[in-house]
Amino acid sequence: MTDCNWQVIGIGVDIIEVSRIRDLMERKGDRLHGRVFTDIEMDAAEGGHYEKLAGRFAAKEAVSKALGQGISGIGWNEIEIANEPSGKPYVRLLGRAEELARERGAKAVFISMSHTDTLAIAFAVAVGGGNLENRNC
Numbered sequence: 001m002t003d004c005n006w007q008v009i010g011i012g013v014d015i016i017e018v019s020r021i022r023d024l025m026e027r028k029g030d031r032l033h034g035r036v037f038t039d040i041e042m043d044a045a046e047g048g049h050y051e052k053l054a055g056r057f058a059a060k061e062a063v064s065k066a067l068g069q070g071i072s073g074i075g076w077n078e079i080e081i082a083n084e085p086s087g088k089p090y091v092r093l094l095g096r097a098e099e100l101a102r103e104r105g106a107k108a109v110f111i112s113m114s115h116t117d118t119l120a121i122a123f124a125v126a127v128g129g130g131n132l133e134n135r136n137c
Helices: 016-033 037-042 050-066 095-103
Strands: 007-017 081-084 088-091 108-115 120-128
Touching: 007 016, 007 037, 007 050, 016 037, 016 050, 037 050, 050 081, 050 108, 050 120, 081 108, 088 095, 095 108, 095 120
Parallel strands: none
Antiparallel strands: 007 120, 081 088, 108 120
16 A cells, blocks of 8 residues: 655745845855855856856745745755756755754655746745655655
8 A cells, every 4th residue: 555645744935036146156155155055055056157056045945935934043054955966956954944844744845946047946845744755656
């Protein structure tokens, strides 16, 4: 018998202008590295790909909304957006973000990101219950 009783815990979406992240990085890049963006996130944007950082920033906001909190009370670096070898993005929660997910009953947060030259958007869905490893659901 397949246990597919997933439950949506929350959803979140965020959109940001790429120029905001470009300006922040040009003015405060060293301070943002580690405080807002992890090493993995910075590596993804190597070579001035600010649209990729903007997507990750929007994803962090969307994840925090899906957890029902907003970014308040969660460190930016406690939500990490990484990629599987296939390129599919995934969320890694740490510290307070991980605690909040556990308190809300979220076992996973799925994300989708997209960008143009000027805008980046991300959508997140926090889910709980059921067997999240079962791909037949």
